[in-house]
Amino acid sequence: MLENKRKGLFQKGLDVIERVGNKLPHPITLFAVLALLVVLISAVVSSFGVSVEHPGEEGEMVEVKNLLSADGIEYIFSSMTDNFIGFAPLGVVLVTMIGIGLAERTGLISACLRGFVLSVPRALITYGLVFAGVMSSVASDAGYVVLPPLGAVIFAALGRHPLAGLAAAFAGVSAGFSANLFLSATDPLLGELTIDAAAIIDPAYADGMNIAMNYYFIIVSVFLLTFVGGLVTEKVVEPRLGEYKGQFREELKGLEAVEKKGLKWAGISIAIAVVLTALLILPPGAPLRGEDGAIIQSPFMSSLVPIITILFFIPGLFYGIATKEIKNDKDVAEQLSDTMASMGMFIVLAFTAGQFVAYFSETNMGLVIGVYGAELLESANLSGIPLILGFILVAAVINLFIGSASAKWAMMAPVFVPIMMQLGYSPELTQMAYRVADSTTNIITPLMTYFAIIIAFAQKYDKKMGIGTLISVMFPYTVFFLISWTIMLIIWMMTGVDLGPGSPIHY
Numbered sequence: 001m002l003e004n005k006r007k008g009l010f011q012k013g014l015d016v017i018e019r020v021g022n023k024l025p026h027p028i029t030l031f032a033v034l035a036l037l038v039v040l041i042s043a044v045v046s047s048f049g050v051s052v053e054h055p056g057e058e059g060e061m062v063e064v065k066n067l068l069s070a071d072g073i074e075y076i077f078s079s080m081t082d083n084f085i086g087f088a089p090l091g092v093v094l095v096t097m098i099g100i101g102l103a104e105r106t107g108l109i110s111a112c113l114r115g116f117v118l119s120v121p122r123a124l125i126t127y128g129l130v131f132a133g134v135m136s137s138v139a140s141d142a143g144y145v146v147l148p149p150l151g152a153v154i155f156a157a158l159g160r161h162p163l164a165g166l167a168a169a170f171a172g173v174s175a176g177f178s179a180n181l182f183l184s185a186t187d188p189l190l191g192e193l194t195i196d197a198a199a200i201i202d203p204a205y206a207d208g209m210n211i212a213m214n215y216y217f218i219i220v221s222v223f224l225l226t227f228v229g230g231l232v233t234e235k236v237v238e239p240r241l242g243e244y245k246g247q248f249r250e251e252l253k254g255l256e257a258v259e260k261k262g263l264k265w266a267g268i269s270i271a272i273a274v275v276l277t278a279l280l281i282l283p284p285g286a287p288l289r290g291e292d293g294a295i296i297q298s299p300f301m302s303s304l305v306p307i308i309t310i311l312f313f314i315p316g317l318f319y320g321i322a323t324k325e326i327k328n329d330k331d332v333a334e335q336l337s338d339t340m341a342s343m344g345m346f347i348v349l350a351f352t353a354g355q356f357v358a359y360f361s362e363t364n365m366g367l368v369i370g371v372y373g374a375e376l377l378e379s380a381n382l383s384g385i386p387l388i389l390g391f392i393l394v395a396a397v398i399n400l401f402i403g404s405a406s407a408k409w410a411m412m413a414p415v416f417v418p419i420m421m422q423l424g425y426s427p428e429l430t431q432m433a434y435r436v437a438d439s440t441t442n443i444i445t446p447l448m449t450y451f452a453i454i455i456a457f458a459q460k461y462d463k464k465m466g467i468g469t470l471i472s473v474m475f476p477y478t479v480f481f482l483i484s485w486t487i488m489l490i491i492w493m494m495t496g497v498d499l500g501p502g503s504p505i506h507y
Helices: 009-022 027-047 070-085 088-105 108-119 122-139 142-157 162-175 186-198 203-207 215-241 257-279 304-322 329-341 344-363 365-379 384-399 405-422 427-440 451-458 467-495
Strands: 051-053 061-063
Touching: 027 070, 027 344, 027 365, 027 451, 051 365, 070 088, 070 344, 088 108, 088 142, 088 304, 088 329, 088 344, 088 451, 108 142, 108 257, 108 304, 122 142, 122 162, 122 215, 142 162, 142 451, 162 215, 162 427, 162 451, 162 467, 186 203, 186 405, 186 427, 215 467, 257 304, 304 329, 344 365, 344 451, 365 405, 384 405, 384 427, 384 467, 405 427, 427 467, 451 467
Parallel strands: none
Antiparallel strands: 051 061
């Protein structure tokens, strides 16, 4: 149980979440059990003939598939390998760790972090970490792999609880995923679905929409979430965690001459690598640009994982050579091998989690839950701000069952965008309300694809870390992010300021 001397009602509630959650088995076992339950439940539900009309395909009925049928059993056996290999975080994590692992084992990351914490005022570090997490969405999912473990190390170096640093980074990366100072891959991904849904009611209006429809709002959201996330970390999460008594600690020592030399060569190498990467992206006709010179929808955005790996690997290599940590290619191979060996727990976890996620998708139960949730909100006959609040709550709950933002929006947009337009609210507003709901509950659902890797990172500092503890640690971020972000959206609605370029509140 996490330490807490003065327990109010909210803290007692978190204790209950922690106790109940930690009675669950090990995450590896839990995902295996959940996969089995999905199989059994699919058989029961399908026997009642439960079906819904696909919201994106008029007249197409979707039924819950029985995985205990002959076809279902065939799917279970034939898809097992593909479910493991196709588990979204697996390749991202392992490829990224090639670069990060070398930078970590040569000592580059430790030296950078010590230099960082010695140069930045301590009062700003928590907020800086949340800000970096929020901004990491411009690099798609890479922030999940890079920032939480770095946040833990930074806090450990400061003598603070490393899990508080991990939590702050995870909250910024995941719960703040829809906020950014720049447009990211999320904007065209959701925007195109919103435009298609708006065309159902008014094709002419849809033709005038653009993918930057939420840009003004998400810029301001960065500063709101950074402030709220830093405050929750320091006033709620860190006091609840108490004093860290584990063995993984970093001392704040000054940089030695050899480390400064290594950092110099690492800095030169990364500068050259960044310039060479920019030459692949920025010039007209560059190979990593998309059609018509696009950057957001381009090979560059789909190549962020290998680019990040390279941008960690190169300075890690030069740092290691300069500090004599790397003397030959055998040293590089050994350090990379040690990095992959440390990922054993995650690889096994990815196997069971991959089966569960794939089975849940194959049975169509997520789609059925989403449609019934949408119908419930529609039947409530709400309007105005209560309608927006109801929609946010329904979308937040659905996010606990369907992790993919695009998959949920592909299902929900054809239903809710036309409803909101008929009530006088713009598709742009509906999309922004969805993004608020979708982001804030990411960090408390085991169905979120990176939840498993966060547990693996956390268990380095607390071997007993379970799903319940992680959810209880992250739950305050969900509550305060959801409340503050929703209030900001309501105030924005009341002012009537556009959400983005040419993107009004009202239709």
